[in-house]
Amino acid sequence: MADSERFSYEGLFSKNSTVVAPGAALRPKYDFAVAYPDPETLPLDGLASSLKNALDRDGKDLAYYPNSAGLPSLRRLVAEKLGRDRNMTVGEDDVVLTSGSGEAIGMLIQALTDPGDVVLTEEFFYLGTMRQMRRFGTDVVGVKCDYEGIIPQELEATLERQAGLGKKVKYLYTIPCFQNPLGWTMTLERRKQVLEITRRHGIPVFEDDCYVDLRFEGEDVTSFHSLDDTGSVIYVGSFSKILAPGMRMGYMVAPPEVIQRAMSFKAGGGVNQFAALAIEEYLKDNMYQHIEEENRALVVKRDAMIASLGENFGSAATWLVPQGGLYVWVEMPEGTDLAAFQEQSFREGVGFYNGTMFSPEGRGANLARLCFGHPPAETVYEGVAEWARILDRNGLLRG
Amino acid sequence: MADSERFSYEGLFSKNSTVVAPGAALRPKYDFAVAYPDPETLPLDGLASSLKNALDRDGKDLAYYPNSAGLPSLRRLVAEKLGRDRNMTVGEDDVVLTSGSGEAIGMLIQALTDPGDVVLTEEFFYLGTMRQMRRFGTDVVGVKCDYEGIIPQELEATLERQAGLGKKVKYLYTIPCFQNPLGWTMTLERRKQVLEITRRHGIPVFEDDCYVDLRFEGEDVTSFHSLDDTGSVIYVGSFSKILAPGMRMGYMVAPPEVIQRAMSFKAGGGVNQFAALAIEEYLKDNMYQHIEEENRALVVKRDAMIASLGENFGSAATWLVPQGGLYVWVEMPEGTDLAAFQEQSFREGVGFYNGTMFSPEGRGANLARLCFGHPPAETVYEGVAEWARILDRNGLLRG
Numbered sequence: 199m200a201d202s203e204r205f206s207y208e209g210l211f212s213k214n215s216t217v218v219a220p221g222a223a224l225r226p227k228y229d230f231a232v233a234y235p236d237p238e239t240l241p242l243d244g245l246a247s248s249l250k251n252a253l254d255r256d257g258k259d260l261a262y263y264p265n266s267a268g269l270p271s272l273r274r275l276v277a278e279k280l281g282r283d284r285n286m287t288v289g290e291d292d293v294v295l296t297s298g299s300g301e302a303i304g305m306l307i308q309a310l311t312d313p314g315d316v317v318l319t320e321e322f323f324y325l326g327t328m329r330q331m332r333r334f335g336t337d338v339v340g341v342k343c344d345y346e347g348i349i350p351q352e353l354e355a356t357l358e359r360q361a362g363l364g365k366k367v368k369y370l371y372t373i374p375c376f377q378n379p380l381g382w383t384m385t386l387e388r389r390k391q392v393l394e395i396t397r398r399h400g401i402p403v404f405e406d407d408c409y410v411d412l413r414f415e416g417e418d419v420t421s422f423h424s425l426d427d428t429g430s431v432i433y434v435g436s437f438s439k440i441l442a443p444g445m446r447m448g449y450m451v452a453p454p455e456v457i458q459r460a461m462s463f464k465a466g467g468g469v470n471q472f473a474a475l476a477i478e479e480y481l482k483d484n485m486y487q488h489i490e491e492e493n494r495a496l497v498v499k500r501d502a503m504i505a506s507l508g509e510n511f512g513s514a515a516t517w518l519v520p521q522g523g524l525y526v527w528v529e530m531p532e533g534t535d536l537a538a539f540q541e542q543s544f545r546e547g548v549g550f551y552n553g554t555m556f557s558p559e560g561r562g563a564n565l566a567r568l569c570f571g572h573p574p575a576e577t578v579y580e581g582v583a584e585w586a587r588i589l590d591r592n593g594l595l596r597g
Numbered sequence: 598m599a600d601s602e603r604f605s606y607e608g609l610f611s612k613n614s615t616v617v618a619p620g621a622a623l624r625p626k627y628d629f630a631v632a633y634p635d636p637e638t639l640p641l642d643g644l645a646s647s648l649k650n651a652l653d654r655d656g657k658d659l660a661y662y663p664n665s666a667g668l669p670s671l672r673r674l675v676a677e678k679l680g681r682d683r684n685m686t687v688g689e690d691d692v693v694l695t696s697g698s699g700e701a702i703g704m705l706i707q708a709l710t711d712p713g714d715v716v717l718t719e720e721f722f723y724l725g726t727m728r729q730m731r732r733f734g735t736d737v738v739g740v741k742c743d744y745e746g747i748i749p750q751e752l753e754a755t756l757e758r759q760a761g762l763g764k765k766v767k768y769l770y771t772i773p774c775f776q777n778p779l780g781w782t783m784t785l786e787r788r789k790q791v792l793e794i795t796r797r798h799g800i801p802v803f804e805d806d807c808y809v810d811l812r813f814e815g816e817d818v819t820s821f822h823s824l825d826d827t828g829s830v831i832y833v834g835s836f837s838k839i840l841a842p843g844m845r846m847g848y849m850v851a852p853p854e855v856i857q858r859a860m861s862f863k864a865g866g867g868v869n870q871f872a873a874l875a876i877e878e879y880l881k882d883n884m885y886q887h888i889e890e891e892n893r894a895l896v897v898k899r900d901a902m903i904a905s906l907g908e909n910f911g912s913a914a915t916w917l918v919p920q921g922g923l924y925v926w927v928e929m930p931e932g933t934d935l936a937a938f939q940e941q942s943f944r945e946g947v948g949f950y951n952g953t954m955f956s957p958e959g960r961g962a963n964l965a966r967l968c969f970g971h972p973p974a975e976t977v978y979e980g981v982a983e984w985a986r987i988l989d990r991n992g993l994l995r996g
Binding site: 203204205206207209210211212213214215216217218219220221222223225232234235236237238240242243245246249250253254257258259260261262263264265266267294296297298300301304305308309310311312315333366368369397400401402426427428429430441442443444445446453455456457458459460461462463464465466467468469470471472473476572 | 603605606608610611612613615617618619620621622631633634635636637639641642645653656657658659661662663664665666693695696697699703704707708710711732765796799800801825826827828840841842843844854855856857858859860861862863865866867868869870871971
């Protein structure tokens with residue numbers, strides 16, 4: 199067909215639309231870029247037989263359009279879990295199921311921010327959330343952290359700076375457990391200090407607790423949500439890490455007035471009922487046993503990564519040994535440009551994301567997040583060694 | 598807790614947010630309001646065993662984040678089906694899977710319209726789509742139809758009127774097969790005439806073919822998409838009607854430049870992989886056999902509704918006997934106010950949606966859509982009789 203015959207969409211697209219190519223993440227031989235969970239402990243047989251049971255009992259309900267907040271029995275299970283594990287006093291009506299926590303986060307971003315509004319985050323944080331914030335025009339400002347979490351004085355100073363600029367801060371987004379990518383868990387004392395400050399300034403805390411179940415050692419710290427009895431904490435969680443991202447099941451917990459606003463941005467109706475039925479039926483009897491089994495597999499991979507870092511990087515890098523989660527945050531000497539090297543490393547077989555991708559200011563080219571959840575432990579071990587060789591070959595390893 | 602201690606979200610919500618209460622549709626004793634499919638022919642055992650097979654083969658892929666366009670093998674199956682059934686020449690890369698067709702429709706609305714933009718539709722059309730259009734500020738203009746579809750002269754006149762007002766029309770949305778709620782299928786001649794007009798005016802056709810598989814009798818009419826070789830037709834379809842709404846699986850087919858814009862409004866990542874695996878595995882071997890079985894069940898229900906309308910309404914109403922789909926469009930005498938009576942009818946046990954809900958101009962209070970897909974045939978029969986009794990009791994039945 200001649201080009202002239204082709205229909206032109208010029209002038210038809212909305213101002214708000216951008217160009218996003220569909221597709222899947224690249225998967226190099228050693229994939230440390232994406233925080234996938236362990237595929238071997240995925241309870242496929244358990245999910246399949248649970249689904250069968252749930253369909254025998256409730257399958258005909260699939261012919262209805264699902265409740266827009268999601269399957270009530272799964273929301274109840276989420277509320278009970280959060281009561282037991284996160285000391286939260288919530289019921290099924292406080293919970294909305296979403297397509298991964300990503301949908302919940304997107305709905306809340308849209309409910310709480312207009313383009314140009316300021317939100318605060320940890321100085322490095324999950325790039326998917328940062329992309330969503332920017333997609334909706336948010337002005338993202340990072341707050342300095344140490345290994346105990348957000349530094350209260352820095353939070354206070356940032357809030358005052360924004361007030362001085364005449365800017366209203368809409369919320370503080372935090373990943374307090376196994377912070378992604380930093381790996382630490384915010385201490386109880388810090389949580390209390392942060393909450394005292396945000397409440398005094400009239401801004402809500404947006405707590406993203408996606409990784410909390412993946413604890414290998416050490417003590418849990420209670421949720422921000424449990425420390426607040428005023429309704430100022432909005433909470434999101436996910437089954438992507440304790441089951442699988444492909445199950446696309448996350449949730450938000452928020453006061454009714456926030457849920458009602460967020461629902462105006464829910465797309466595609468209530469969450470997938472077929473998956474929700476399988477998850478509820480499986481987890482109601484097997485949740486903690488499965489989490490334990492998964493963590494037993496993950497800790498071996500973490501140890502393999504830490505061992506290989508020690509053997510292959512020596513003093514050329516430093517890292518925090520995380521007590522859980524799916525990644526190690528590696529710091530190379532100031533001036534090491536991992537940002538420029540990232541694409542080549544993917545091509546040479548080792549995938550990672552450099553620090554600038556997690557920083558609102560684009561800082562951190564000498565930092566990298568290495569995810570250990572998906573490959574077998576031996577592959578994790580080999581891959582880190584291979585990464586050291588590639589870095590060395592390219593003059594980036596200085597011991 | 599004292600009210601004064603409660604955190605206030607005042608001033609924190611975005612301008613764009615509205616208040617939407619989560620929940621499920623009301624279900625009166627006789628529910629003719631919502632277009633649910635038949636629950637009895639839902640292939641629950643087939644889906645469960647297909648899922649088992651698919652998980653045995655590909656289950657570990659659930660540990661990855663799904664391709665944002667959806668499971669490639671299911672996109673391939675959709676492309677092949679559309680080739681066979683709708684004469685469309687498309688491949689898997691032209692298909693994006695979505696959470697029901699509702700998500701696809703929402704993405705396309707956002708990609709193609711800014712607030713205040715005009716779109717054209719049939720004079721009565723699916724209220725869920727109208728709500729989504731209005732949610733994003735679209736100015737929806739209905740075009741007059743007869744039993745053959747959109748009237749070409751009316752379309753031409755409407756386009757000229759809008760041009761006279763200095764308005765750019767962004768697209769024509771149509772449900773050409775078993776039009777929801779009108780029930781007719783647009784003739785081939787009309788499709789050709791409509792397409793000639795839209796192409797001449799440089800506007801795309803947005804073809805919603807959700808009901809096409811539910812044909813009980815008569816001949817299929819080929820898709821708008823197959824009549825166009827310029828890329829001016831955007832197509833959406835769904836598995837909600839041939840499987841179940843709870844499976845939340847729909848799709849869009851569009852030129853690459855449209856898909857890339859629409860993807861910027863995809864929320865929650867790629868579509869649920871767990872459900873996609875089950876659907877692909879089940880439908881690849883059982884699609885047509887299942888559709889036939891479902892249609893055998895549905896036609897009995899349609900006949901029960903038509904029989905009961907004849908026996909209980911006589912000359913007090915008129916209706917088109919649809920050759921497929923899930924609803925009958927009933928017209929009562931001019932002046933009958935079914936809009937005012939709808940809520941009371943729900944309360945008295947018979948749910949229906951009146952015409953004003955499907956009309957951009959809010960016309961059609963004397964019209965009603967009655968859906969027959971979900972209840973057993975006897976219940977459909979009884980429910981229509983009960984509706985006649987309720988109408989009569991309320992002075993609304995004039996034979």
